[in-house]
Amino acid sequence: MFNTRNTVIGIAAAVATMTGASAQAGSMPFMPRGEGVSAPMGFAELCRRDSETCGLPNSQLALLGVGPRASFTPTSSVGAAAPLHHEADPKPTTDGVQPALAEASPVVAVEDAGQPREALAAAAPVAANEPVAIEPAVSTWGARGEREQLKLLNQINQAVNREVKKASDMDLYGMPEYWSLPRMIGGKLYGDCEDYALEKRRRLIAAGVPESALSLAVAVTARGEGHAVLMISLKSGDMVLDNLTPWATPWEDLNYHWVQRQVPGTALWTTAV
Template sequence: MFKARNIVMGLLSAAALMTSAQAQAGGMPFMPRGHGVLAPAGFADLCRRDLETCGLPTTQLALLGPQSRQGMTPTSSVGLAPTRTFAPTESLNSDSDADVALVSVEMIEAFTLGPVEDFVAAGQMRAFTPVGEPETVLTWFDRNERDQMKLLNRINQQVNRDVKKANDSDLYGQEEYWALPRMVDGKLYGDCEDYVLEKRRQLIAAGVSESALSIAVAVTARGEGHAVLMVSLKSGDWVLDNLTPWATPWADLNYRWVERQVPGTALWTSIA
């Protein structure tokens, strides 16, 4: 068990090193990555019970880490008083006793079913495809950025309008439960990560490549754990947020960024 955990953390850290180099190259406003971390507990739970909404293949479930993880801070952002605050150096997913193992590029490719560059390069003009299959032509990347932004803003505002804010305790009787918005008496309800999952679902249905989409976790100025949808365009990383009507460059938001998913995978990294 300890050896398996070391391999998972090693995979995460290796992916982080490669993504960080690319994110900071060329002066484009892409979010820089730090070290590998385990996925948020709510995301891991979602993937184990609802792979379709999670968006991962079963082959990546092993990268989510141990099933029982206590002490994780929930994401909410529904205007409630936070149960705790975060120290500047604290991670939502710390695993201080886990040693990081060195792994090879070949090991990462074995877990991700494709070349490393296919999953560490957010926004590249091709999809994540299994080894041996032809690359998929992505019509999303054929659109100019003005049209891309129109679609992002439309869906962001539509979901923000259609879903009413409610915390997981009220909806599910649990402190943290990631899911698509829940229908109650003819109205949709959810907290921040539920908005994220619904926006992701609608964007993919509208033709947006999954390789351009990822989830990020931050802490708001109110001290709340918060989840947003990240969209990688040629101009940089943009945020779709249930607290903001417009797609916004990640650096323009007054958040302390904590961690982010590597697009299309179960791998997550801290923010450098």
């Protein structure tokens, strides 16, 4: 996390206004947008380092960093899942993560690494999971009804939540913030909240979901942790795919203070109001 006084104050303020923000949301199926802001630092660095995972065309990469500076909310949440109203599916667990990481990939402090982040990324192979198999009859996203769309979203959300084990960026890379696909260590996948979101985005695109329907978002949880999720816009509203919840969930049903959200398919981000 970014250990700055402004960040601490910002998160404290966000938690203090959580209840008000939830009430303000009311019954809006689509998340309202505010003013344009810079992309989160972790996202911008990802796009400069790994354009394929970033998913932006070259014409959009030049836009990164333009606009007023957003609040730097670190997205390193590996906290406990929120209570659910659905039957719980198996969830990721942190049991045994530390011994596995210590044995397979000792962390070198950033100041001692003596190598650029590109070199660190090259030393950290990402997951090469096969996309979730989709029946040919429903392989076109636009031809599906929303029930079938939600079925696919829940399938991929739960698969990624189950397969990726929770570990912080500091544990994996010796850095407070490092956006990437989940890291493979000893045959197992590890990552924190934004890594889950990026893997879900990758699998959904491979399954035929248009990039224009997908966006990343940053929030602060009720526990006061910076958190990143994947959002998808359906005809009925904006849904959230979250590593803390097995089900695709309407954005306003989550007890989060929403900080900022990507404009789908672009390097542009806006505040969320």
